[in-house]
Amino acid sequence: MDALYDPILLTRAFFILASATILLIASIPALHTRFVVYGARQHDVDSSRDKSISFGETSGDKTTETSAIDTFLDHLATYRVPHAWFTHFYLFSLVNSGFWLWQLYTEGAAIRFIAAYVALPPASAMYKEQALLAELLILFTSLRRIYECMVLAKPSTSRMWCLHWILGMAFYAILPVAIWLEAIPFIQHPDPWSPTFLLRLTSCTALFLLASRAQHAVHKHLYALPPGPNYVLPTHPYLAHTLTPHYLAECAEYAALALLTAPRDAWINRTMLAAAVFVCVNLGVTAKGTKEWYVRRFGKRVKGRARMVPYVW
Numbered sequence: 001m002d003a004l005y006d007p008i009l010l011t012r013a014f015f016i017l018a019s020a021t022i023l024l025i026a027s028i029p030a031l032h033t034r035f036v037v038y039g040a041r042q043h044d045v046d047s048s049r050d051k052s053i054s055f056g057e058t059s060g061d062k063t064t065e066t067s068a069i070d071t072f073l074d075h076l077a078t079y080r081v082p083h084a085w086f087t088h089f090y091l092f093s094l095v096n097s098g099f100w101l102w103q104l105y106t107e108g109a110a111i112r113f114i115a116a117y118v119a120l121p122p123a124s125a126m127y128k129e130q131a132l133l134a135e136l137l138i139l140f141t142s143l144r145r146i147y148e149c150m151v152l153a154k155p156s157t158s159r160m161w162c163l164h165w166i167l168g169m170a171f172y173a174i175l176p177v178a179i180w181l182e183a184i185p186f187i188q189h190p191d192p193w194s195p196t197f198l199l200r201l202t203s204c205t206a207l208f209l210l211a212s213r214a215q216h217a218v219h220k221h222l223y224a225l226p227p228g229p230n231y232v233l234p235t236h237p238y239l240a241h242t243l244t245p246h247y248l249a250e251c252a253e254y255a256a257l258a259l260l261t262a263p264r265d266a267w268i269n270r271t272m273l274a275a276a277v278f279v280c281v282n283l284g285v286t287a288k289g290t291k292e293w294y295v296r297r298f299g300k301r302v303k304g305r306a307r308m309v310p311y312v313w
Contacts, residue, residue, distance in 0.1 A: 007181055008182065011274070019277055019281040022167075030073060034073055090146045093176075097135055097139045098139060125184060125187050134179045135176060187264075207255075212249070212253060215246045218236060242306045244307065254279045287307040
C-alpha cells in the first residue's frame with residue numbers, strides 16, 4: 001500500500017501538524033493575543049491592545065500597512081463561538097467512541113474498510129483487547145466531562161476562536177480511530193494471558209483512572225469558585241505547586257493510553273504518542289497564558305506555582 005494513503009501515517013501527520021500550527025500561532029504575539037486566549041484573559045489582552053493603539057502614531061506607508069494587517073487579523077478574531085461549546089467535544093467523543101468501539105468489537109464494515117489501507121505486520125501490532133480497553137476509557141472520560149460541563153460548570157459568556165472548536169472536533173473525530181489503527185491485523189491474545197500483558201493493562205489503566213480522578217477533583221473545585229470579578233485564588237491541595245494540575249492530569253491520561261496501546265514489538269504506541277503530543281502542546285500553550293493571567297490578577301500570591309508541571313515548568 002502506498003505510504004501516502006496509510007491511515008497510520010496520515011493520523012500521525014494530523015496530530016503533529018496540528019501541534020506545529022498551535023505552536024506557530026502561540027509564538028507570534030499578534031496571533032497569540034487574538035486567537036489563543038479567551039474569556040477573562042481575552043478581556044485583559046483586548047484592553048491592553050486598545051491602550052497601546054491609543055498611544056500610537058500614524059506616519060508613513062509602514063504604519064498604514066501594519067494597520068491594514070491588524071484590521072484583517074482583528075476581523076478574523078471576530079469569528080468566535082461560545083466557550084460552552086466545549087461540551088460538543090465530549091458529546092461527539094461519546095458517540096464517535098461508542099461507534100468505533102462497536103466496530104472494533106464486531107470487526108464491522110467501517111473498520112474493515114480502513115483496515116484494507118493499513119500495512120502492518122503482526123509483530124508490530126497490538127492486541128485487540130488493548131484497543132477495546134482504551135476505547136472504553138475514552139468513553140468513560142467523555143461521560144465524566146459531559147457531567148462536569150452540564151452539571152458543575154456555571155453559565156459563562158466567554159467565547160473562543162472558531163478554529164479552537166474546529167480543531168477540537170477534528171481531534172475527537174480522529175482519536176477513536178487512532179486508538180485501534182495499530183491493532184491491525186486484529187490479534188486476539190492467547191489464553192492464559194501473560195503476567196507482563198496483564199501488568200501493562202492494569203498499571204496503565206490505574207494511571208489513567210488516577211489522573212482522571214485528579215482532574216475531576218480540580219474541575220469540581222474550580223467550578224465552585226465565584227466567577228468574574230469575584231474570582232478568588234484556588235486553594236485545592238492539587239494547586240499548591242501548579243496552577244493547572246487539571247491540564248497535567250489530562251496529559252497523564254493520554255500518556256497512559258499511549259503506553260496501554262503499545263504494539264508487541266515496542267514500549268509505546270507512536271500514533272497515540274502523537275495524539276498525546278498534541279494534547280500537551282495545546283494545554284501547555286493555554287497553561288502559559290493562564291499563569292500570566294494569574295500573575296496579573298494575584299501578583300506575588302502565585303509565586304512558586306508552576307505553569308503546569310511542578311518544579312519544572
